[in-house]
Amino acid sequence: MDRKFNEDNLGVLLEKDEVQLCGFKIGNGHYAVPVLDVQEVIRPQKLTPIPLAPDYIDGLINLRGQIVTAINMRKLFKLEDTHNETYMNIIVRSDDNLYSLVVDEILDVMEVPTKSFENTPDTLDLHIRGFISGVFKLKKQLLVLLNLEKIINIE
Numbered sequence: 001m002d003r004k005f006n007e008d009n010l011g012v013l014l015e016k017d018e019v020q021l022c023g024f025k026i027g028n029g030h031y032a033v034p035v036l037d038v039q040e041v042i043r044p045q046k047l048t049p050i051p052l053a054p055d056y057i058d059g060l061i062n063l064r065g066q067i068v069t070a071i072n073m074r075k076l077f078k079l080e081d082t083h084n085e086t087y088m089n090i091i092v093r094s095d096d097n098l099y100s101l102v103v104d105e106i107l108d109v110m111e112v113p114t115k116s117f118e119n120t121p122d123t124l125d126l127h128i129r130g131f132i133s134g135v136f137k138l139k140k141q142l143l144v145l146l147n148l149e150k151i152i153n154i155e
Contacts, residue, residue: 013034013114014114014117015114016114017113017114017115018111018112018113018114019034019111019112019114020034020035020036020109020110020111020112021033021034021035021109021110021112021136021143021145022034022035022038022041022090022106022109023106023107023108023109023110023143024088024090024101024103024104024105024106024107025103025104025105025107026073026074026077026079026103026104027074027077027079027104029144030107030141030142030143030144031073031103031143031144031145031146032110032112032136032143032144032145032146033090033092033101033145033146033148035109037092037093037148038090038091038092039091039092039093039098040091041088041089041090041091041106042063042088042089042091042100043088043089044085044087044088044089045061045062045063045070045089045100046061046062047059047060047061047070048060048061048062054154055075056071056072056073056075056076057069057070057071057072058070058071058072058075058102061089061100063091063098066098067098068089068091068098068099068100069097069098069099069100070089070099070100070102071099071100071101071102071151071152072102073101073102073103074102074104076131076151076154077125077127077128077131078125078127078128086104086105087102087103087104087105088102088103088104088105088106089101089102089103090103090106092148092152094148094149094152094153097152099151099152101146101151110143112136112138112143116136116137116138117134117135117136117145118134118135118136118137119134119135120132120133120134120135121135124144130150131146131147131150131151132144132145132146132147133145133146133147
């Protein structure tokens, strides 16, 4: 599955009545990415550090012979890095490269009504806001839709 993350995908994603999202937690927040962008979810793996890499890059994972760059979402969002052995890796693909979003906890795959989607609120942290496509207002919480293109292609 070779998908390229871009803003056009958001329009396609919201064309249907419901969208399937892979939910997860980072700190106290509930986040999601489209299920179609997720290759797999795996437990913690042995990491090889990358010298001189930005602090939010935990290292590289060897996933069945494929090299995966691990992006620590807590560090990227400037949250305290309190990962323990229960964190999870969400493996996503961009072009021919694999990336792991290192998150605190995996939630369910959710079918969310697209009518509950709204643009990113101004009240969200300014640093995190740059990595978000919008939010879904659910009954009990706000589900933040991450923009994978902006996370993977950080300048």
